[in-house]
Amino acid sequence: MWTWLHRLASPPGFYRFAQALAPWLYGVAVPLLALGAYGGLFVAPPDYQQGDAFRIIYVHVPAAALSLGIYTLMAAAGAIALIWRLKLAECAVVAAAPLGASFTALALATGMLWGKPTWGAYWVWDARLTSELVLLFLYLGVIGLNQAYAEARAGARACSWLALVGVVNVPIVHYSVVWWNSLHQGSTILSLDALRHPHISSDMLWPLLLTLAGFFLFFAAVWLRRVQNELLAREGNARWVTELHEHSAGTH
Amino acid sequence: MPDSPVSALRVHALAVARGDRRVLSDLSFTLAPGEILHIRGGNGAGKTSLLEVLCGLRAPAAGRIEGQPTAAQRHWLGHKNALNPVLTVRENLVFWCALNGNDAAEVDAALARVGLKAQRHRPCGALSVGQRRRAALARLCAVSRPWWFLDEPLAGLDRAAVHVLADLLHAHARAGGAAVLTSHQALPDALACGVRELELGR
Amino acid sequence: MHALLGPAWALFRRELLLAARRPAEWAQPLVFYGIVALLFPLGIEAQNPALKVFAPAIVWVGALLAALLAVERMFRGDLEDGTLEQLLLAQAPAPLLVAAKFGAHWLLTALPLVLAAPLLGLMLGLDPLPVRVLTLGLLLGTPTLMFTGGFAAALTVGAQRAGILLPILVLPLMTPAVIFGGGAVHAASSGLPYAAPLYFLAALLALALTGLPLAAAGALRNAVE
Numbered sequence: 001m002w003t004w005l006h007r008l009a010s011p012p013g014f015y016r017f018a019q020a021l022a023p024w025l026y027g028v029a030v031p032l033l034a035l036g037a038y039g040g041l042f043v044a045p046p047d048y049q050q051g052d053a054f055r056i057i058y059v060h061v062p063a064a065a066l067s068l069g070i071y072t073l074m075a076a077a078g079a080i081a082l083i084w085r086l087k088l089a090e091c092a093v094v095a096a097a098p099l100g101a102s103f104t105a106l107a108l109a110t111g112m113l114w115g116k117p118t119w120g121a122y123w124v125w126d127a128r129l130t131s132e133l134v135l136l137f138l139y140l141g142v143i144g145l146n147q148a149y150a151e152a153r154a155g156a157r158a159c160s161w162l163a164l165v166g167v168v169n170v171p172i173v174h175y176s177v178v179w180w181n182s183l184h185q186g187s188t189i190l191s192l193d194a195l196r197h198p199h200i201s202s203d204m205l206w207p208l209l210l211t212l213a214g215f216f217l218f219f220a221a222v223w224l225r226r227v228q229n230e231l232l233a234r235e236g237n238a239r240w241v242t243e244l245h246e247h248s249a250g251t252h
Numbered sequence: 253m254p255d256s257p258v259s260a261l262r263v264h265a266l267a268v269a270r271g272d273r274r275v276l277s278d279l280s281f282t283l284a285p286g287e288i289l290h291i292r293g294g295n296g297a298g299k300t301s302l303l304e305v306l307c308g309l310r311a312p313a314a315g316r317i318e319g320q321p322t323a324a325q326r327h328w329l330g331h332k333n334a335l336n337p338v339l340t341v342r343e344n345l346v347f348w349c350a351l352n353g354n355d356a357a358e359v360d361a362a363l364a365r366v367g368l369k370a371q372r373h374r375p376c377g378a379l380s381v382g383q384r385r386r387a388a389l390a391r392l393c394a395v396s397r398p399w400w401f402l403d404e405p406l407a408g409l410d411r412a413a414v415h416v417l418a419d420l421l422h423a424h425a426r427a428g429g430a431a432v433l434t435s436h437q438a439l440p441d442a443l444a445c446g447v448r449e450l451e452l453g454r
Numbered sequence: 455m456h457a458l459l460g461p462a463w464a465l466f467r468r469e470l471l472l473a474a475r476r477p478a479e480w481a482q483p484l485v486f487y488g489i490v491a492l493l494f495p496l497g498i499e500a501q502n503p504a505l506k507v508f509a510p511a512i513v514w515v516g517a518l519l520a521a522l523l524a525v526e527r528m529f530r531g532d533l534e535d536g537t538l539e540q541l542l543l544a545q546a547p548a549p550l551l552v553a554a555k556f557g558a559h560w561l562l563t564a565l566p567l568v569l570a571a572p573l574l575g576l577m578l579g580l581d582p583l584p585v586r587v588l589t590l591g592l593l594l595g596t597p598t599l600m601f602t603g604g605f606a607a608a609l610t611v612g613a614q615r616a617g618i619l620l621p622i623l624v625l626p627l628m629t630p631a632v633i634f635g636g637g638a639v640h641a642a643s644s645g646l647p648y649a650a651p652l653y654f655l656a657a658l659l660a661l662a663l664t665g666l667p668l669a670a671a672g673a674l675r676n677a678v679e
Contacts, residue, residue, distance in 0.1 A: 082672065085311065087272075137626035144622060148613035151271040157676045158609045162623065165605060165669050169627050172658070176630035180637060234272045309543060310679050323545040332536025338475045339468075350464030351544050351551075353457055 011231045012240035014088050018224040025221035032214035039207030047204075053117040058207055060110035062215035063103045064128075067135055068170070070100035070219065074142070075167035078160030088227070090156035091234065093163060094146050095226035099219060101139035108132050127178040134173050138166045152234050258398045259319040260284040261306065261430070266315035268301045274313060275301055281450065283432065285398065288425050290444075291434045293452030299434035300331065300403050302452070306432060307401040324352075326399040331407065333388035337377030341368055341387045344376055345394055354395045362394040363387075366416055381408040389413075392420055400424060400431035406440075418442040461546035462554035469558035479524060480562040487520040487567050491574045509578035510588060510639035514632050516574070517567045517592055518599060518625065524563040525603035526620050528555065529611040529674065538611075539678055548671035556597075556604040556667065564596035580643070587642040587652070591635040594655040598662040601670075602627050608670040612677025631658055 007013040040058035047054040074096040081089035111129050112122045123129070142159050149155030235241050260282050267277040275298030283289050293299045304310040307328050308320055335344045342359060349356040363372050366386040376384060385408045392400060405417055421431055421443065439447060473480050494512045498505055532538040541551050571592050575585040606623040610616040638651040 134626050134629050137622070141619075141623040141626065144619050145609060145613070148610065148615045148617070148619055150614045153271045154612055154676055154679065158612070158673060161605075161669050161673045161676070162609055165666070166627070168661070168665065169630075172630045173626075176633045176654070180633045237273075304679075307543070309539065323543060326543075328539065328543050330536045330539050332534070332539070334536035334540045336468075336472065336531070336535060336537060338472055343471070347464060347468045348540065351461045351540070351546070353460055353545060 009086060009088050011087060011235050011238070012244075015228055015231055015240070015244070018228050022221045022224045022228075025217050025224070029214045029217035029221060032210050032217065036207045036210030036212075036214055039203075039210060044204045044207055045201065050118055053114065054204075056110050056114045058211045060107060060114060061208060062212045063107035063110060064132065065212065066215055066219055067100060067104035067107050067132060069216075070096050070103060071135065071138070071163070071170060072167060074100060075163040078163040081157065081160045082164070087153075087234070088231070090153065090160065091227050091230035092223075093142075093160050094152075094156050095223060095230050097139055097142040097146065097159065099223060099226065101136060101143060103215075103219070104132055104136045104139055108136060127174075127180070130180075131170075131174045131177045134177070135170065138170070142166070258285050258321070258325065258428075258430070261320065261399075262318040263306070264316050264318070266302075266305065266317065267313040268298055268305050268310075269313035270298070270301050276452065277314070279315070283430055285428050285430050286425050287430050288421055288447045289430075289432045290439055290447045290449045291432060291452060292436070292438070292449055293434075294436055297453035299436075299452060303401055303403050303432060303434055321399040325397055326401060327392050327395075327397045329388055329391070329400070329402045329405060331403045333376075333384050335376040335384055335387055338375060340373050340375055341379070341390075342372040344387065345390060348391055349394060352395065356394070358394045359390075362390040362392075365393050365420075366390045367412070382410050382413055385409055386413055386416070389417060389420065392424075398429045400429065400433075402431065402433040404435060405433050406435055406443075414440050415442050422446070458546060458550065461544055462550045465541070465551050466554045466558045469555060469562070473558075473562045479527075480566065483520040483523045483563050484566045484570060486523060487516050487570060488574075490516040490519065491577065495578065503579075506579040506643075509575060509580050510584075510636040511632075512578060513571055513574050513588060514592070514595075514635050517564075517571065517596065518628060518632070519621075520567055521564050521596060521599055522603055522621050522624060524559065525600070525607050525624075526610075528559060528604055528607040529677075530607075533611050533677065538674060542671075542675055542678055548674070549667040552604070552608070552670045552674065553663070553667040556601050556670075559604065560597050560600040564600050568592045568596055580639070584639045584642040587648050588635075588639045591638050591652060591655055594652065594659050595631040595635045598631050598655070598658050599624075599628055601662040601666040605666045605670040605673065608673040608677065611674070631655060634658070 008017055036058060040055055044055070046052050074093050077089045077092040077096065080086055081093055108129065111132065115124055115126075115129070116122050119126075142162055145162055146155045146159050149158060232241060262282045264280055266279040268275055268279075275296070279302070281289075291299050291302060301310065305312050306317065306320075307326060308323075309328065334348070335341070339347070341363065345359045345363070346356040349359060360369070360372070363369050366389050368383060368386055368390065371379060371383060376387065379387065385405075389405070400421075406414065409417065418440075421433075424431060425446070438444070491512060494508065495505055498508070529538060532541065542548050544551065568589060571589050572585050575588050580588065603620070603624050606620050606627075609623065610619050613619070634651040634654040638648045638655070641648040641651065
């Protein structure tokens, strides 16, 4: 077990692992997303209050869940990078930040589109939208910090520290914004209680669960690919990269 | 000179990296008290990185170091002098002593020894490059420590100052201390006698 | 105990000495603060009652921006002249030294802003009780700001292309302090209990004082390597 983990944590070991796993993740994510989209758009009945406008949750909720999840993941990778000085974890931090920012931006955009029919305005200073906006700025800070460094390793380690401080701050920001303004409707899905006694009908729920799973797997696949790229960029002169290059050149 | 008995510094299969780039690998040597080691190499050979690893400022990429001195046992003189330009020479040295928990009684004597007695109340920003290097060297005699790590100590020093440094180093070694210094060229004769050389980048 | 605090005290005194030699460094943020507070009424209109509503935000955001002006240079000089290496190689724990540096900077650049806040609050039309709450909030909030700013300065000091990165890193982290600081003043203005948001500010302060020096010391080590 430990030797396996050790081999996986080495750049070439992880590269091969990701190379093998990523296509499978794409292969599962795409049908899940297609099925979820079909269910959300055609099978689920219109909401009795919001009509068809609610259907945006099939994008909004997974994007919002990922925006928080990726930040946590980035901080965990950052802790590993700082404690064990693991190059792979450094690459994982740097590779996750732009993805997190994209999903946060998607959650914000869909939240605003959803706001127009339900609240009558694209932007309302609602607690969850506001804390998503702060989260977007936190992601942009990590991306900017990484780009400010000429040296990849120093940049990644600085980003790890920032992610660790940020992850302590994210719940504080969230609850302070909630305290500041609690207008938004309660969370519809992401509590166990809601799963056991769903407020939404099962026809509405299953497409949401499918798109949630699809979004997470899609993120995992893209993340693996980005970590691979990051490893190639940083290990460009290492022997395993040249061997890889010769190998792929040989097959063409 | 050393207050506590000091063991030799043993380096086993050491590798040194700058960022993602390995600059040195598979380096092994031993440095005993009373010895002076001169690390010689061209630009980018990894002299400073190696010195930083030996001193403990940077983690090694691989290998291990035994008998690494503690903070209280080592002097570090970087290629920067660690002198604030706004403070006077004396204020800089007194602050450095206090920062390290030492009393500053020897500061004036140390400044006299490196030939900066007359300049001690001038701000460091007003000194010449060589004078600032001398002021940095004064730290070595202001507080007695068994291990010296000197990065390019000769940079900017005139002939007289090179002699001052040679005297300091040889007195230090005679008293049982050890020193590691880097430079991109051969040491001047005043310094070279009794110094071991480690040439990098061949 | 003395062996631990002696070095930190030495660094603290050095920062004060440096500030005494270069008064402009701590005087400029205060001037900036006054000008920002002056421009807001000019942008609205002096008799507009909205000014009173905006006053806490103006004073808080003005203080944030003014304090950040000086933070950028906190470690820059020490990195350039090599003092930073000596700080990290000293026997004293680096987080303690970092905390001493943050504390000295708070005293020099943030405390004057806190002391100027009652004046600005009164000029912007706040009543005496909200002014007291505003000042107390700033007293609790500015150390958090200074420690967060110092952490960001430690993160960016080793970067080659930092630009205006520092405020972008610090300001999102400061949202809770602005929310609670402004919230306390609004509560006091409308006769509601205002203790809770002040306690939150104190809790943030405790978190910043204990956690950020550790993170900043780690970031500085990364910058020197």
